[in-house]
Amino acid sequence: ILLAKMDIFPEEIQARQQVAGWYDEALRDIPGVVTPTVAPGNVSAWAQYCILLPEGARSRVMARMEESGVPVNIYYPKPQHCLAVFADLGYAPEAMPTALHVSRAILALPFHPYLEQDQVRRVATALREALA
Numbered sequence: 001i002l003l004a005k006m007d008i009f010p011e012e013i014q015a016r017q018q019v020a021g022w023y024d025e026a027l028r029d030i031p032g033v034v035t036p037t038v039a040p041g042n043v044s045a046w047a048q049y050c051i052l053l054p055e056g057a058r059s060r061v062m063a064r065m066e067e068s069g070v071p072v073n074i075y076y077p078k079p080q081h082c083l084a085v086f087a088d089l090g091y092a093p094e095a096m097p098t099a100l101h102v103s104r105a106i107l108a109l110p111f112h113p114y115l116e117q118d119q120v121r122r123v124a125t126a127l128r129e130a131l132a
Contacts, residue, residue: 015113016046022117023049023109026124030131032057048075049111057131058107064130070123073108
């Protein structure tokens with residue numbers, strides 16, 4: 001199955017860049033929302049488009065987005081250093097405050113290479129309304 005995807009891989013990566021660009025534009029001026037960045041000279045495969053929300057807003061935003069019919073997700077609710085598999089390393093959650101903060105503020109928006117610009121705008125509108 002994956003070998004067949006390789007035939008369209010360059011076009012799919014380009015489509016993902018386009019969708020991410022639409023999100024960047026649509027979310028640019030929402031106060032408190034941090035969008036992802038890609039370092040100059042690099043390209044992302046954009047497996048997800050995750051944003052950071054203001055502290056304490058995620059549960060409310062998720063509920064309102066779902067009410068609006070916009071599915072959102074949290075792919076990695078715990079930072080790596082807090083997972084049971086790494087418990088023997090002895091890190092307290094506070095040992096990595098940035099990872100802890102991100103795990104509490106991150107939210108994945110709907111993302112795939114076949115999203116249309118109007119769909120991205122609808123997600124952005126729902127996000128604005130959820131944060132209001």
